[in-house]
Amino acid sequence: MTNRGPEPWQPVAFLLAQVGGFAAQRFAERVGELGLQPSDVGILRIISRHEGALSQQILAGFLGVGPSRVVALIDGLEKKGLVARARSARDRRNYELTLTDAGRDVMARMRQVGSAHDRDLTGSLTADERATLGALLGKLAAVHGLAEGVHPGYRS
Amino acid sequence: MTNRGPEPWQPVAFLLAQVGGFAAQRFAERVGELGLQPSDVGILRIISRHEGALSQQILAGFLGVGPSRVVALIDGLEKKGLVARARSARDRRNYELTLTDAGRDVMARMRQVGSAHDRDLTGSLTADERATLGALLGKLAAVHGLAEGVHPGYRS
DNA sequence: TATTGTTATACTCTATAACTATA
DNA sequence: TATAGTTATAGAGTATAACAATA
Numbered sequence: 205m206t207n208r209g210p211e212p213w214q215p216v217a218f219l220l221a222q223v224g225g226f227a228a229q230r231f232a233e234r235v236g237e238l239g240l241q242p243s244d245v246g247i248l249r250i251i252s253r254h255e256g257a258l259s260q261q262i263l264a265g266f267l268g269v270g271p272s273r274v275v276a277l278i279d280g281l282e283k284k285g286l287v288a289r290a291r292s293a294r295d296r297r298n299y300e301l302t303l304t305d306a307g308r309d310v311m312a313r314m315r316q317v318g319s320a321h322d323r324d325l326t327g328s329l330t331a332d333e334r335a336t337l338g339a340l341l342g343k344l345a346a347v348h349g350l351a352e353g354v355h356p357g358y359r360s
Numbered sequence: 361m362t363n364r365g366p367e368p369w370q371p372v373a374f375l376l377a378q379v380g381g382f383a384a385q386r387f388a389e390r391v392g393e394l395g396l397q398p399s400d401v402g403i404l405r406i407i408s409r410h411e412g413a414l415s416q417q418i419l420a421g422f423l424g425v426g427p428s429r430v431v432a433l434i435d436g437l438e439k440k441g442l443v444a445r446a447r448s449a450r451d452r453r454n455y456e457l458t459l460t461d462a463g464r465d466v467m468a469r470m471r472q473v474g475s476a477h478d479r480d481l482t483g484s485l486t487a488d489e490r491a492t493l494g495a496l497l498g499k500l501a502a503v504h505g506l507a508e509g510v511h512p513g514y515r516s
Numbered sequence: 517t518a519t520t521g522t523t524a525t526a527c528t529c530t531a532t533a534a535c536t537a538t539a
Numbered sequence: 540t541a542t543a544g545t546t547a548t549a550g551a552g553t554a555t556a557a558c559a560a561t562a
Contacts, residue, residue: 217387217478220493224376224380322373336492345378
């Protein structure tokens with residue numbers, strides 16, 4: 205490696221945004237084949253983790269969006285038969301969001317799509333390179349406080 | 361390194377989209393302080409590379425958007441005094457887009473912002489780690505045919 | 517009175533297609 | 540007639556605030 209003086213800074217931030225944007229775009233296409241939007245994927249995951257103990261307000265908090273937007277998002281998933289609204293017996297103002305059987309099926313297919321997407325995107329790397337890339341990205345995510353499994357694309 | 365069987369695939373694609381999205385968001389904030397949108401930055405760069413030999417149609421081709429969108433984008437930059445439309449003498453239908461002096465000033469400041477952004481984003485990595493990350497991302501960008509310096513966020 | 521979810525309104529962004537001026 | 544740029548229109552997406560039901 206040649207020495208080009210102090211701090212030969214590599215402009216990696218742009219590459220990161222560029223490749224990351226490409227990854228997001230490809231992922232949107234893939235889940236689109238399942239009839240979903242990228243935002244739906246994250247919502248299904250959150251619901252599955254808090255099965256039955258999740259109101260729309262709490263979900264809005266997780267996503268960082270207003271309550272009215274959650275209405276539209278859940279409307280779409282309910283219309284597709286993937287999510288069910290059940291009035292809480294203890295406080296009939298709020299809903300308990302649950303996955304339907306079809307919703308669980310879609311989540312299983314989502315995992316397959318995710319794996320295929322991952323192979324598609326990083327298949328040209330060796331296993332070592334992929335592990336290194338994952339470690340470095342994980343380090344950046346941790347340093348900047350990015351929550352695990354939550355894409356920053358919800359809030360405006 | 362423990363052996364967990366064949367193909368212990370790391371889900372790096374999501375991390376990529378997540379960190380990449382964060383990088384893009386931060387960059388938008390930074391250039392926002394210069395009164396610019398991320399799309400403006402790419403356009404200024406393209407104009408500077410084809411100084412005077414760039415019509416709006418050709419620019420639309422580069423960006424992958426329709427001509428009417430270019431009108432709005434250039435309107436904004438012209439109103440800020442960064443870009444000038446000059447009717448071509450040879451074919452008075454099309455414009456030759458050029459940077460104003462103020463536009464060149466802003467580009468210089470953009471480079472500083474870009475460096476600061478890069479330090480901000482990857483400052484927690486060692487120089488070696490940063491170089492490795494850049495190399496791996498560059499490899500992915502090349503494999504997937506991402507044009508140098510063009511963010512995929514223009515086309516719908 | 518306070519809170520959950522919903523609806524109504526307005527605003528932004530973008531694409532498509534009609535239009536003008538040059539060729 | 541064909542092309543460069545512009546304007547007009549319509550559609551999607553989203554945020555804000557008013558609203559109804561429940562507490």
